[in-house]
Amino acid sequence: MEAAQVWDACMEAHKAARLTHAPWPGRDALQKTTKGRFALHSQSVQMIVAAFLANIETTHKLRQSHPHMQMKYPWRTKRFYPVKWPAQAVSKEHGRVVLPMGKHRPSLVLLIDLPETSGACSLVWNNGFELHVCVEIAQAEKAPGTAQATVDLGEIHLAAVTTNTGAAMIVTGRGIRSLKHLRSKQLGKIAKKQSRCKKYSRRWKKLQRAKNKQCRRSERRIRDVRHKATRQVIDFCVEHQVGTLFIGNPHGVRDKNNGRHHNQRMALWEYGKDIDYLTHKSKAAHIMSFSGSERGTSSRCPVCGHRHKPKGRNWACRHCQFSGHRDLVGSVNMHQLSFGFARDVSSFLHVSTSAWLVQAK
Known part of the structure; x- marks a missing residue:
């Protein structure tokens, strides 16, 4: 709360300067304004001032480069920081x-x-x-190599990776799905007991604390499994000397209304965190990564281009009789979408795909 007051003091000083068309306060002015006023270490106050100025600079750049976003300078008071x-x-x-x-x-x-x-x-x-x-x-001084790879994110299999050298890997996400399913069942049991209690009663508060404890525990376990899964993807890329990584963004899948149960699974699919984790880890390994749409990659045959909606985990073409893993087919098709050339899939017809089952211990 004391740190939030430091932020609010900086915000009020900057807001007053904007309203009166006065010069905006810089680092020295804000540090002078906040010096000796708060029950914090002086260097802690300085770091909050630096974070506030970084926010101002980023907002200023976005207002110039992306005016349609209508970004606002900090204006709302904070309670915690x-x-x-x-x-x-x-x-x-x-x-x-x-x-x-x-x-x-x-x-x-x-x-x-x-x-x-x-x-x-x-x-x-x-x-x-x-x-x-x-x-x-310690970080790598240069990229592991010049190979190119694509990642197809999924809800059942967290990531399917293919390279232009013919290597492939699948990391399953069933461990994360089971943890989320367990969390939903346990929260449902507690909510059923809580519905029979008077709101804000002693027992209601006790059950609410149990729900919060269960949510925090599940969140920590899911975060740990996600770190392990994305680490295996980056280690695979380093092993096969990948220098450029394309991460498909499956945002369009969530917009489809395919029933209550499917919509619930899509709502619990945190593919945004998978993209963030892969981007952060690839940067540490000096692998250039970028993300984009993967629309249509899972429904097109990589050999003849025939389109149809697959069923099950195996993709079988009705025209050329090509067959392969559904997620690997989507990853192979991303090469043309991201790097501008069609991937030769002959090496994937008999590829030995490594699959790691990532589970919480």
């Missing part, structure tokens, strides 16, 4: 982390071990306090 500490303010000693809160105020002491390469820290609320730590890791 993450507290940040730079690397030079964090002390690590004897299995504990000391986060200063300013002069004449007790510091936050956490009994955890951080690696030697850790730096800046942030205290974030995500249905419970989380400590986010920046850790320096």
